[in-house]
Amino acid sequence: MKKELITLNINGDDIEVAVHPWRTLNEVLRDELHLTGTKLGCGTGDCGACTVLLDGRSVSSCLTLAVEAEGHEITTIEGLSPEADHGDLEHSPLHPIQESFIQKGAIQCGFCTPGMIMSAKFLLDHTPQPTEAEIRAGLSGNLCRCTGYNKIVDAIADAADKLAKGE
């Protein structure tokens, strides 16, 4: 079947890509555009490893059809930092949430981390000073199989403080 040419706005850039309608946003991000920061875990919307922002809302990219993401602003972990240098992501400045995850030891194997951070971003955008219970509820759609939840919660509280101070 013929592919359809669509334009996806990803991390501020318009990118043309030819896709079949049954391709998920996750497949297109990872396999076509090589933005592999976004992970694929369960593929059924339970684990949150594939979380990206669509018009600022956290969504499961594994349950989003790529053709339906056209016309929306997509933000992936690669584009979270406003100062991200896409030519050299390895040495690019990080977002305060990313810095807090590193400083608080909130990353173990790292597989859940991009999804956790995107969920944290959605939480802090709407609840800038969350309680611990609000942080845990905000992460309800993200599973960490290393079970490092406490440090992840600490990191998000730390990021909230940093962002409040304008760091």
Add this chain to the structure above:
Amino acid sequence: MTLPQFKFLAPTNLDEACALLKKHQGKIKVKAGGTDMIVRLSHRAVKPDYLMTLKKIPGLNEISWDDQGGLVIGALALLREVEVSPIILEHAPMLARAAHATATVQIRNMGTVMGNICNASPSADNIPTLVAMEASIVAFSERGQREISLDDFFLGPGRTALAADELAIAIKVPAPAPKTGVSYQKVSQRSKVDIAAVNIGALVTLDGAGNCARVRISMGAVGPTPLRARQAEEFLAGKPASAANLAEAGRLAAADASPISDVRASKEYRKLMVEVLSQRALAEASGFAAGN
């Protein structure tokens, strides 16, 4: 898993959508948020030739209130939007509680209340409260528009009263009578995120003397469709919402439940939880009713 191949249809108005639905009858599935449909496609539980999204049809995400007509929730209103809508929080806060109790943040950011209803799972979080509040579904087809009471909408697990050429376009909830309160109660293994083992929606309207003038109780996950606890409703009519009466209503609700044992709970546990949760729901709803 890669999804099976399908042709994708994105009509931009209801007439076009209904024409496509009729033309491809039996070979087409409709999606709103997609959080159930994409999973079912992925598992090959459905293999439609055509997948039709409603998302390009303007106006279907409205949430509006009118003192006479009550509340309207469009088919594309997200669970998240219902959860935080000032209109819902003012006029039907239990619908926000039920939406909030559904799945995870990401699913609520994608999924719709209408999708949760049309999926017709007996355990759906958003059904019991809407049944208690006498909601109806606005169905649209080439033949015109009709309203289907939620009491008549569910035919079995995954089966609704929608005809093959009909689209569910809105949920209508009548404005509650004065001195009316509503409650939603749920129990599940993890208490958050997961599917309800039992859920209860209750509505209580009090009369001038403070007795129950009207009671509606809807029980989820204890039958093939959401069930009304009719014995309990009839028992409470005209009586005060005293602890003793609510306890008896709880026992009668459990008698009307017909649960099975499955991975989420045993039928014995479900019966006990119907008794407990229906008492809690009636106590909360009558408390709200007294304050309204």
